[in-house]
Amino acid sequence: RKEVEQDPGPFNVPEGATVAFNCTYSNSASQSFFWYRQDCRKEPKLLMSVYSSGNEDGRFTAQLNRASQYISLLIRDSKLSDSATYLCVVNNGGSQGNLIFGKGTKLSVKP
Amino acid sequence: GAVVSQHPSRVICKSGTSVKIECRSLDFQATTMFWYRQFPKQSLMLMATSNEGSKATYEQGVEKDKFLINHASLTLSTLTVTSAHPEDSSFYICSATGLGAGANVLTFGAGSRLTVL
Numbered sequence: 763r764k765e766v767e768q769d770p771g772p773f774n775v776p777e778g779a780t781v782a783f784n785c786t787y788s789n790s791a792s793q794s795f796f797w798y799r800q801d802c803r804k805e806p807k808l809l810m811s812v813y814s815s816g817n818e819d820g821r822f823t824a825q826l827n828r829a830s831q832y833i834s835l836l837i838r839d840s841k842l843s844d845s846a847t848y849l850c851v852v853n854n855g856g857s858q859g860n861l862i863f864g865k866g867t868k869l870s871v872k873p
Numbered sequence: 874g875a876v877v878s879q880h881p882s883r884v885i886c887k888s889g890t891s892v893k894i895e896c897r898s899l900d901f902q903a904t905t906m907f908w909y910r911q912f913p914k915q916s917l918m919l920m921a922t923s924n925e926g927s928k929a930t931y932e933q934g935v936e937k938d939k940f941l942i943n944h945a946s947l948t949l950s951t952l953t954v955t956s957a958h959p960e961d962s963s964f965y966i967c968s969a970t971g972l973g974a975g976a977n978v979l980t981f982g983a984g985s986r987l988t989v990l
């Protein structure tokens with residue numbers, strides 16, 4: 763089983779749609795969780811951290827279920843600029859850079 | 874905020890040559906730098922962790938003699954791909970964390986796309 767698994771997509775949605783991405787991780791001792799965004803041929807950029815109680819940042823809502831080892835990202839009112847690949851990222855402890863990246867879920871928002 | 878500059882952004886070289894990629898923290902002291910590699914449609918994979926003034930720690934399966942990492946100052950780390958071959962063609966990205974603006978945050982460079990002919 764891969765350490766971090768995501769549905770690769772692509773998710774093709776119209777502007778204004780709500781879209782949800784899921785991610786599962788295999789290491790029950792994982793300590794911190796993130797969603798990153800990566801545009802084509804660019805470096806990943808932190809979108810948001812994921813907290814146990816769930817957290818929201820504008821149109822983006824992240825949820826964590828430690829019992830199921832499951833993370834989600836919900837995007838409401840999709841914009842064209844949301845088109846990117848969304849990476850589920852897990853830190854299993856140790857150094858801050860010891861991040862395990864999922865392969866990403868590609869989102870394409872159409873007019 | 875913390876800024877990391879990576880250079881070159883794109884490099885094409887012949888098989889058998891060596892290529893050096895630089896990663897600089899512009900506005901903070903990077904005590905730790907990380908090097909990643911990403912093949913097309915694959916995950917970003919950590920190659921090595923580099924602490925300033927120390928030898929880099931390589932992840933399993935990464936050849937330390939092929940991927941030479943130097944982190945001699947608090948603002949610069951370099952990755953040298955020695956005797957590059959076509960299978961080394963990939964997107965290489967660095968990240969850094971450290972002191973000041975770089976504390977408690979991981980900042981990525983823009984990446985270097987290496988093509989070995």
